[in-house]
Amino acid sequence: MKTIKTLGLAVATLSVAMSVTTWCQAGEAASTPSSAQGASTTAGSGAAALTGRKADRALRRKVYAAIGKYKEINAGDISVIAKDGAVTLNGTVTEAAQIGKAEAIAQGVPGVTSVTNKLTVKKPFGGM
Template identity: 75%
Template structure:
């Protein structure tokens, strides 16, 4: 299940999945790590909820502050 969620997130090119860790246990998924934009926090959670077999999502993602501003 963890891999399925991770692959679903990775399909969205605007999201840097490299900084996101997915922990899955009995259908409950926990998302940890950082994203580059605050709008992505909710997006990643929605993607995870859409994966078959996921019963709940705990979203612990934070927004990474870019060094020196983009």
């Protein structure tokens, strides 16, 4: 009977250890002894990834704010995606000239290396 309980406990412990390792996010060390060696290397890369995400969010906010300063462009219909300095503009504008203007504004923001412009002109209600 003791052997069965011990074996069950060992299986449960192994199951928990595998679950923790599987569900840990990149850069976080699992709380199991088997991953203690790799904790220092994965923690360093995770910190760099977190900094990259923060930088992307900050760049996205800067581009969005720069476009928002121009009242003739409705920035509420434009979404900005930033990844390592590359910016993608999605959404709609009311006039064709605003497409190029939004791209030029985004390109002028410090930290932007390239701009992919996927903006389209919004057709007025009723299709005319």
